[in-house]
Amino acid sequence: MIHYDLRCGAGHDFDSWFKDSEAFAAQAKAGFVECPACGSKDVSKRLMAPAIPKKGRSRAKEVPAPVAEASVAEAPAPAPAAPPPPIPAQMVAFLQRMRSEIEKRADYVGRDFAEEARKLHRGESERTAIYGEASDADAEALRDEGIEVARIPWVPLAD
DSSP: EEEEEEEEEEEEEEEEHHHHHHHHHEEEHTOOOTTTTTTTOOEOOOOOOOOOOOOOOOOOOOOOOOOOOOGGGOOOOOOOOOOOOOHHHHHHHHHHHHHHHHHHHHHEEEETTTHHHHHHHHTTTTOOOOOEEEOOOHHHHHHHHTOOOOOOOOOOOOO
16 A cells, blocks of 8 residues: 555645555546545645665564453453544545535435335335434344445534
8 A cells, every 4th residue: 555645736735545556546537536625636646755664674563562461350440432533534525525415315304214214115105315313223123124224424514
């Protein structure tokens, strides 16, 4: 994998990973590489310094940290969960575009999503795209009934 620093025609800098330089060229030509800030597909690679180890020194190999053993009686209290890492800007831009398209093309059914999905599946409702809210249990029950559902991270739309 190659890590590229990129810049769009509007001057926004961002980065991305590609299998190799041919993969970048093919994806850019097909219009799959776009700026997460403005959506521009006019993207080029920026000048980068290669990561080359110094002569006689190889890159440090990751060595797993030793595991401390403790008895059940003296086990420390679990540490508070760390907040999840932020979503990369390129992913946020993609999810914002996806949300926008869903809101344009599908009907919002709110908390009635599971029941509306069942009606569609049974042919009791006009065939249309829907979106809404469902609990984990409802989503699993729908899948068990053979109804395809997907969860999508619902990010705020860009201003």
